[in-house]
Amino acid sequence: MSVEIEFTDDHGSAGGFATEEMTLNMGPQHPSTHGVLRFVVKADGEVMRRAVPDVGYLHRSIEKIAEKVGWHGFMPYTDRVDYVAAMTCNQAWAMAAESLGGVEVPRRAEYCRVIAAELGRICSHLLAFGAMGMDIGAFTPFTHAIREREMINDLLEELCGARLTFNYLRIGGVAWDLPPDYAHKVLRFLDRFIPLVDEFDDLLSNNKIYIERLADVAVISPEMAIAYNLVGPNLRASGVDYDLRRDRPYSVYPDFDFTVPVGKGTWGSVGDCWERYIVRLHEMRESAKIVRQALEGLPGGPVIAKVRRNFKPPAGEVHIRVETPRGDQSWYVVSDGSERPYRVHIRTGSFSAMSIIESLSNGLMIADLVALIASLDVVAPEVDR
Amino acid sequence: MSLVNSVPEMVLTTKVDQLLNWTRKSSLWYMLFGLACCAIELMQTGGPRADLDRFGMAPRATPRTSDLMIVAGTLTLKMALRTKLLYEQMPEPKYVVSMGSCSNCGGLFQLAYSVCDGVDKVIPVDVYVPGCPPRPEALTDGLILLQKKMSEEKWLVRPSAEEAALLS
Amino acid sequence: MAGAAECGGGSVALVELSRVERDMEIAAIRRLLHDKLGAAVGVVEEGPHYESIRIDDDAVERAAMLLRDTPELRFDCLSNLSGCDYPGRGAIDIVYDLYSYEFDRSLVLRVSTRRGDPLVDSVERVWPAANWLEREVFDLLGVRFRGHSDLRRILLPEDWVGHPLRKDYVEPEQYHGISTVRESMLGIRSGS
Ligand code: SF4
Numbered sequence: 170m171s172v173e174i175e176f177t178d179d180h181g182s183a184g185g186f187a188t189e190e191m192t193l194n195m196g197p198q199h200p201s202t203h204g205v206l207r208f209v210v211k212a213d214g215e216v217m218r219r220a221v222p223d224v225g226y227l228h229r230s231i232e233k234i235a236e237k238v239g240w241h242g243f244m245p246y247t248d249r250v251d252y253v254a255a256m257t258c259n260q261a262w263a264m265a266a267e268s269l270g271g272v273e274v275p276r277r278a279e280y281c282r283v284i285a286a287e288l289g290r291i292c293s294h295l296l297a298f299g300a301m302g303m304d305i306g307a308f309t310p311f312t313h314a315i316r317e318r319e320m321i322n323d324l325l326e327e328l329c330g331a332r333l334t335f336n337y338l339r340i341g342g343v344a345w346d347l348p349p350d351y352a353h354k355v356l357r358f359l360d361r362f363i364p365l366v367d368e369f370d371d372l373l374s375n376n377k378i379y380i381e382r383l384a385d386v387a388v389i390s391p392e393m394a395i396a397y398n399l400v401g402p403n404l405r406a407s408g409v410d411y412d413l414r415r416d417r418p419y420s421v422y423p424d425f426d427f428t429v430p431v432g433k434g435t436w437g438s439v440g441d442c443w444e445r446y447i448v449r450l451h452e453m454r455e456s457a458k459i460v461r462q463a464l465e466g467l468p469g470g471p472v473i474a475k476v477r478r479n480f481k482p483p484a485g486e487v488h489i490r491v492e493t494p495r496g497d498q499s500w501y502v503v504s505d506g507s508e509r510p511y512r513v514h515i516r517t518g519s520f521s522a523m524s525i526i527e528s529l530s531n532g533l534m535i536a537d538l539v540a541l542i543a544s545l546d547v548v549a550p551e552v553d554r
Numbered sequence: 555m556s557l558v559n560s561v562p563e564m565v566l567t568t569k570v571d572q573l574l575n576w577t578r579k580s581s582l583w584y585m586l587f588g589l590a591c592c593a594i595e596l597m598q599t600g601g602p603r604a605d606l607d608r609f610g611m612a613p614r615a616t617p618r619t620s621d622l623m624i625v626a627g628t629l630t631l632k633m634a635l636r637t638k639l640l641y642e643q644m645p646e647p648k649y650v651v652s653m654g655s656c657s658n659c660g661g662l663f664q665l666a667y668s669v670c671d672g673v674d675k676v677i678p679v680d681v682y683v684p685g686c687p688p689r690p691e692a693l694t695d696g697l698i699l700l701q702k703k704m705s706e707e708k709w710l711v712r713p714s715a716e717e718a719a720l721l722s
Numbered sequence: 723m724a725g726a727a728e729c730g731g732g733s734v735a736l737v738e739l740s741r742v743e744r745d746m747e748i749a750a751i752r753r754l755l756h757d758k759l760g761a762a763v764g765v766v767e768e769g770p771h772y773e774s775i776r777i778d779d780d781a782v783e784r785a786a787m788l789l790r791d792t793p794e795l796r797f798d799c800l801s802n803l804s805g806c807d808y809p810g811r812g813a814i815d816i817v818y819d820l821y822s823y824e825f826d827r828s829l830v831l832r833v834s835t836r837r838g839d840p841l842v843d844s845v846e847r848v849w850p851a852a853n854w855l856e857r858e859v860f861d862l863l864g865v866r867f868r869g870h871s872d873l874r875r876i877l878l879p880e881d882w883v884g885h886p887l888r889k890d891y892v893e894p895e896q897y898h899g900i901s902t903v904r905e906s907m908l909g910i911r912s913g914s
Contacts (some may be wrong), residue, residue, distance in 0.1 A: 180788075197633065197636060198585075198586075198587060198617075198636070198640055199615075204588060204590070204593065205589055205633060206591070224876060224877065225630075225632055225875075225876060225877035225878060226589075226627065226630060226632050226633045226636075227589065227590055227627075227630060227633070227881070228630055228632065228668050228877040228878060229590075229628050229630065229663050229666050229668065229669055230663075230665075230666040230667050230668045230669070230886060231666075232862075232887065233666065233667060233886055233887060234663070234665045234666060238665070245662065246662065248591075249590070249591060249662070251593035252590070252594060268771065269771075312602050315597065315598060315601030315602060315603075316599075316601065316603065317600065318600070319598065319602075319603045322598070332592055332595070332598075332687075332689065333591055333595060333687050334686065336592060336647070367697055395798050395799050396798070396799075396824055396849060396850050396851065397636065397851050398799055398800055398801060398849070398851035400678045409823065409902050411823060416826065417826070447578065483770065484770075485769060485770040486771065486772055486773075486817075487767060487771045488771075488772070488801075488802065488819050488828070488830070490801070497801070499801050499802040499819065501802055501804040501817060501819065503806055510805070512804070512806040512807075512887075514802070514804035514805075514806075516801070516802040516803075516855065520855075521851055521852065521854070524850075524851065524853060524854040525853070528850070539623060544564075549590075550590055550591070553877055554877075631879070631897045631898075631900060631902070632878070632879045634897075634898075634900055635898060667886050667891075667894070667902070668877075668878060668886070669902075670900055670902070671902065671903070675900055675901070682902040703757060
């Protein structure tokens with residue numbers, strides 16, 4: 170007697186076996202959800218029908234706190250908006266306050282900011298690289314990434330005294346000038362680090378298993394990316410050549426020469442998980458270029474403008490957009506002319522990246538969900554704030 | 555020639571309690587419970603430079619196989635109830651290290667409406683590590699402190715209720 | 723590098739269009755909307771940093787459709803959507819920050835809704851990104867969005883009471899038996 174089994178594309182019950190949809194819970198404590206994120210997965214065997222994100226497990230009411238502490242006092246909190254890349258969040262807040270208060274930032278301070286922000290970007294992308302490997306099942310790259318991160322942490326610690334939550338920027342400039350001999354140390358690190366990025370390529374990027382796991386998985390088209398407001402490396406991986414640092418320049422970015430890596434569809438299609446990963450790897454090289462140029466062209470002068478301790482920008486509101494490692498972070502800041510901000514709203518890259526997951530999840534394997542989250546480089550505090 | 559004399563270096567006399575505690579404290583498996591910024595430092599501590607592995611500590615993904623919960627980060631009210639659940643899922647004996655000001659007392663986020671000011675409001679804590687975030691060295695120090703605490707525990711003869719009251 | 727070369731120099735934080743150019747642009751967009759939607763499109767509001775177009779709460783979706791689909795405008799991206807509570811005016815303002823990748827142009831729309839019963843058209847069908855952003859505004863400010871497919875709390879737990887970003891929000895004393903204040907050693911109560 171032979172049983173005829175027919176497999177259908179949609180894994181429904183049209184074949185020989187009737188299947189049943191099951192509901193799985195993933196998180197909030199899960200090793201590969203990058204912090205406290207939770208998914209409710211409706212799956213049919215290994216294939217997902219829907220993965221519904223449940224966020225807010227790290228909602229620390231940062232926006233409300235902004236209304237309680239002063240303009241200067243909010244700076245440490247911006248570190249915690251995205252602790253993996255705190256410098257760029259500092260920068261966004263400083264820019265918002267400066268733009269409201271009409272503060273002119275000294276040129277040297279802008280250079281210091283750029284150096285710090287780009288080092289922070291390398292630091293953040295390193296974590297994304299390591300975590301991505303780990304989520305796919307390769308533990309070794311993670312240790313490599315952490316080793317390099319420690320070096321950057323040392324550099325940033327020398328700059329501002331903290332390893333993670335920097336609080337380096339001030340409204341009107343930066344807290345401290347570069348320490349003596351800093352350029353030399355940074356350059357020595359970069360000379361050592363950039364060849365290692367090529368090593369990462371050998372170690373992970375071109376690994377056969379790795380490519381199999383990521384190429385052509387969870388492809389995001391450019392139209393979809395824009396409609397869901399995907400930003401930063403995720404957007405560029407989908408083939409949209411857009412980087413705020415180049416296309417809506419702020420700070421002193423026009424002074425620097427760098428390229429913007431865009432997804433090319435090397436192993437699969439444009440906008441798949443592998444492209445999102447490789448764009449970050451390339452960006453580390455570009456950031457290193459910017460740091461080198463900034464150290465070379467560092468102008469003299471003061472590093473902070475005169476800003477009153479009791480800073481009260483005139484009433485008004487601004488939209489500030491800053492290119493963080495997780496893409497365009499959009500700040501909406503309202504001042505009513507008092508010593509406290511009236512309203513601060515932060516739309517972050519991870520927030521929009523999370524919102525796209527539900528519509529992408531249909532038809533993915535459960536294991537691919539992990540790859541998708543890792544490739545979008547979602548960090549929980551940015552989603553929840 | 556007696557047997558005892560032939561292997562003098564190979565025999566160790568110890569108490570059963572000490573032996574048990576020594577084995578327990580040298581393979582302290584901690585649950586990956588990174589909540590916020592402190593989790594990054596927790597990862598760095600597990601990384602190559604600080605290298606928690608040399609104390610026999612390894613990260614575990616699930617509460618059911620771990621001895622230690624390192625609460626690393628801000629505990630929000632939404633997460634607090636889940637934390638209790640996770641703690642209850644861990645097998646005895648279990649320990650909790652509270653890492654960072656946030657999980658010690660709410661830290662920076664005492665001003666927040668949605669943050670639980672201190673993990674000790676939901677689960678008992680053995681060691682508090684201050685800092686925002688604590689450096690890997692500080693966390694390692696806290697864990698060594700916990701090991702010390704573990705090595706003094708008694709398993710064969712439990713102190714009576716009065717003795718326990720006296721001790722504490 | 724074309725973009726960077728054009729606007730080289732100057733350490734000013736933001737490079738913007740000159741005042742005159744911007745005025746013309748936004749006036750033209752307003753006229754275009756006004757032709758199609760009539761009185762629902764309000765005035766162009768001056769601000770120290772940018773202008774915004776005021777729209778009625780029940781015309782947002784239609785305006786959004788027009789802005790996205792008109793070939794000269796093509797605002798294909800909703801960059802930000804924020805709410806702000808103004809108890810003095812008895813209103814909650816919703817601010818839409820639109821962006822067009824094609825023309826590299828921004829536009830701000832502003833909608834006022836009554837504080838007592840805030841209700842605004844959802845733009846989720848125009849820009850899917852609005853789904854979560856509107857849920858966030860609903861969660862933290864209590865604004866309901868007409869036609870939203872899944873209007874639930876997003877950041878706070880389902881059983882949370884109140885909308886914390888309102889100016890008159892009173893923080894709860896406890897949540898599921900966990901008190902939200904901590905007596906400090908100095909006798910100062912936290913959370914206030
Ligand atoms: S203690 Fe500081 S570093 Fe740690 S979670 Fe809290 S805010 Fe973040």
